[in-house]
Amino acid sequence: MTPQKEHAALAADFNKDEPRVDWHDQTLWWVRRKRDVAASKVPEWERLRDTASAIKENVLSQLSEYLSQFEAAATRNGITVHWAADAAEHNAIVHSILQRHGIDRMVKSKSMLTEECHLNEYLHEKGIEVIDTDLGERVVQLAGEPPSHIVLPCIHKKKEEIGEIFHEHLGTPAGNADPQFLTHAARLHLREKFLTRRVALTGVNFAIAETGEFVVCTNEGNADMGAHLADVHIACMGIEKLIPQRRHLGVFLRLLTRSATGQPITTYSSHFRRPRQGQEMHIVLVDNGRSAHLGRADFRNSLKCIRCAACFNTCPVYRRSGGHSYHTAVAGPIGSILSPNFDMKKNADLPFASTLCGSCSNVCPVKIDIHQQLYKWRQVIVQEGYAPAAKRAAMRTMTWVLSKPGVYHTAGRTGRWFMLHVPFMVNNGLNAWYRQREMPEPPKQSFGEWYKKHGHEQQG
Amino acid sequence: MNSRDKILATVKKHQPPLSQLPELPGVSGVRHLPEPRDGATPPGSPGRVGVPGAAPQATEDCTSVFISALEAIGGAVYIVPGFGEIADILRERYPDARRIVSGLPGPAGVAEHPEAIGDPHTLADVDLAVLPAHFGVAENGACWITEQQMLARALPFIAQHLALVFPRSSIVPDMHAAYDRIAALDAAAPYGFSTFIAGPSRTADIEQSLVLGAHGPASLTVFLVDEGLSEAGFF
Numbered sequence: 001m002t003p004q005k006e007h008a009a010l011a012a013d014f015n016k017d018e019p020r021v022d023w024h025d026q027t028l029w030w031v032r033r034k035r036d037v038a039a040s041k042v043p044e045w046e047r048l049r050d051t052a053s054a055i056k057e058n059v060l061s062q063l064s065e066y067l068s069q070f071e072a073a074a075t076r077n078g079i080t081v082h083w084a085a086d087a088a089e090h091n092a093i094v095h096s097i098l099q100r101h102g103i104d105r106m107v108k109s110k111s112m113l114t115e116e117c118h119l120n121e122y123l124h125e126k127g128i129e130v131i132d133t134d135l136g137e138r139v140v141q142l143a144g145e146p147p148s149h150i151v152l153p154c155i156h157k158k159k160e161e162i163g164e165i166f167h168e169h170l171g172t173p174a175g176n177a178d179p180q181f182l183t184h185a186a187r188l189h190l191r192e193k194f195l196t197r198r199v200a201l202t203g204v205n206f207a208i209a210e211t212g213e214f215v216v217c218t219n220e221g222n223a224d225m226g227a228h229l230a231d232v233h234i235a236c237m238g239i240e241k242l243i244p245q246r247r248h249l250g251v252f253l254r255l256l257t258r259s260a261t262g263q264p265i266t267t268y269s270s271h272f273r274r275p276r277q278g279q280e281m282h283i284v285l286v287d288n289g290r291s292a293h294l295g296r297a298d299f300r301n302s303l304k305c306i307r308c309a310a311c312f313n314t315c316p317v318y319r320r321s322g323g324h325s326y327h328t329a330v331a332g333p334i335g336s337i338l339s340p341n342f343d344m345k346k347n348a349d350l351p352f353a354s355t356l357c358g359s360c361s362n363v364c365p366v367k368i369d370i371h372q373q374l375y376k377w378r379q380v381i382v383q384e385g386y387a388p389a390a391k392r393a394a395m396r397t398m399t400w401v402l403s404k405p406g407v408y409h410t411a412g413r414t415g416r417w418f419m420l421h422v423p424f425m426v427n428n429g430l431n432a433w434y435r436q437r438e439m440p441e442p443p444k445q446s447f448g449e450w451y452k453k454h455g456h457e458q459q460g
Numbered sequence: 461m462n463s464r465d466k467i468l469a470t471v472k473k474h475q476p477p478l479s480q481l482p483e484l485p486g487v488s489g490v491r492h493l494p495e496p497r498d499g500a501t502p503p504g505s506p507g508r509v510g511v512p513g514a515a516p517q518a519t520e521d522c523t524s525v526f527i528s529a530l531e532a533i534g535g536a537v538y539i540v541p542g543f544g545e546i547a548d549i550l551r552e553r554y555p556d557a558r559r560i561v562s563g564l565p566g567p568a569g570v571a572e573h574p575e576a577i578g579d580p581h582t583l584a585d586v587d588l589a590v591l592p593a594h595f596g597v598a599e600n601g602a603c604w605i606t607e608q609q610m611l612a613r614a615l616p617f618i619a620q621h622l623a624l625v626f627p628r629s630s631i632v633p634d635m636h637a638a639y640d641r642i643a644a645l646d647a648a649a650p651y652g653f654s655t656f657i658a659g660p661s662r663t664a665d666i667e668q669s670l671v672l673g674a675h676g677p678a679s680l681t682v683f684l685v686d687e688g689l690s691e692a693g694f695f
């Protein structure tokens with residue numbers, strides 16, 4: 001197996017096509033601005049964010065009680081509740097349900113958890129066909145790629161590329177890249193799947209401890225089309241998706257889609273409480289590292305995330321490096337603080353994929369201190385010895401220079417001399433910082449040198 | 461130890477000290493829209509009465525905010541005095557609809573009005589579904605419909621077009637009021653499945669170009685029935 005490329009290297013690949021990077025950047029910024037417009041129309045927006053964050057704070061502090069309460073209520077409602085300690089157990093549970101019904105094909109609506117668990121690949125190996133029914137997810141599935149964004153899975157694809165993929169797989173006319181036409185082609189293609197598949201898997205946006213019901217939000221209606229036509233509905237959720245009471249949805253549903261796309265609410269916010277007559281309904285509660293994550297005081301509140309992706313859309317690094325450069329199911333700033341919990345070594349590069357500008361924290365509807373956690377993860381990763389190699393070498397040098405005033409002053413003079421007289425020694429391919437930058441004019445002297453000469457003039 | 465007990469034990473061990481639930485906006489009885497000072501709307505404050513997103517108070521405001529919210533997301537709204545008008549408007553809006561299924565007795569003659577539906581797959585060719593709903597939400601144009609009103613859970617999603625009918629007086633200002641209302645409705649008749657529907661099915665997955673009619677209905681028409689009919693006991 002080839003080693004996983006780090007974020008910087010993958011971002012460099014993405015940056016080879018500059019017009020595309022600009023387009024990607026502008027498209028996501030447009031979504032971010034729609035979020036701003038939607039948020040500004042709600043006078044109590046900040047109060048909603050505080051309230052949502054406080055509800056989730058309560059959830060984390062009583063999660064074991066809420067999980068038990070939810071299990072009991074859901075069971076009373078006629079739903080079968082499963083518990084999965086990790087991805088492998090989650091996948092095995094889903095497979096066993098399919099096996100019991102002798103089923104080898106199913107439809108699936110958007111679920112980042114199943115991406116995290118690599119369910120599709122697992123089931124494929126078992127000979128089971130999974131059709132992703134969210135349009136964007138279907139596009140990337142046909143292209144053989146993972147989603148690059150949790151809300152807008154194929155945001156990295158141009159319509160011409162999608163036209164090409166549909167031409168190859170769905171038989172649409174070559175060269176037709178009209179979004180209306182392509183969406184209609186997908187509608188017909190997927191309708192046939194909805195009508196013929198007997199098992200539907202969905203994700204879960206919110207599960208309610210009080211009532212044992214769960215809520216699934218979509219704009220397309222694909223989760224509902226799948227679930228209401230299938231004999232078996234399997235819903236998979238991370239254990240952090242619980243909220244205490246149904247009335248708390250009033251807060252979260254007001255925030256979720258305004259933060260995500262600038263819509264006031266998703267087209268469908270479906271509340272599943274009981275299987276329909278003759279239907280089987282399953283919920284798989286998945287831990288996969290979350291219970292350990294809860295024990296890390298500095299990082300636990302990232303479990304408040306409601307997966308709106310506002311932090312993606314606002315992030316200057318995400319917008320210019322693309323979702324695939326994060327090499328995880330959840331990309332962007334939130335992915336960069338969630339992923340090291342799962343695997344610190346494999347994801348050691350991600351907390352460094354940020355300018356720490358703080359925009360992510362400012363738009364987060366549940367007020368996760370994302371940029372502060374990015375900063376804290378960097379320290380943990382360096383202390384644990386997982387820092388990327390180039391960073392380790394640079395930091396060792398930096399420590400040596402900064403700990404010796406004499407060396408520091410000499411280094412500063414030397415640096416300025418090099419920048420002034422032989423700039424190519426600094427601004428070259430080996431220095432990543434200068435890849436997309438011009439050299440600044442170096443000052444003739446340092447502040448230290450200036451102060452030594454002029455400091456006395458300011459006195460008296 | 462099985463996975464359930466292992467997960468619960470680790471969660472219990474790691475969960476932080478108890479943090480109390482906050483007060484919810486709206487449930488204290490004081491609505492969260494501040495009173496305009498000196499009877500005027502303060503300058504530079506977006507989202508006042510009449511703008512989707514802000515929470516309006518009176519029925520008149522609720523209706524106008526609901527209409528602009530729903531129209532902004534691609535829905536069409538009609539205020540009608542009775543069922544006769546609904547049938548006329550539907551005939552005009554959907555002249556090519558062959559199979560129309562209705563959950564209301566009103567548009568009979570133009571529609572099937574079954575008691576129940578067995579296999580939801582038989583709904584695959586429904587052009588238009590006409591269903592009652594409980595209420596609408598002014599701030600976002602969402603309509604609350606429970607399983608009991610749907611004939612089949614699949615119907616509001618599988619139909620090519622959807623029309624929802626509810627009393628104009630039932631519109632609530634915001635989602636907090638909506639969940640107060642849902643609690644009362646659910647106490648009287650618990651639902652097994654229920655949903656908010658806000659506009660036609662949509663996607664913008666291809667280069668952020670908005671397309672209506674992703675998998676569900678390509679259009680949504682909402683009929684707000686004026687007081688008379690609800691007083692007559694139809695809702």
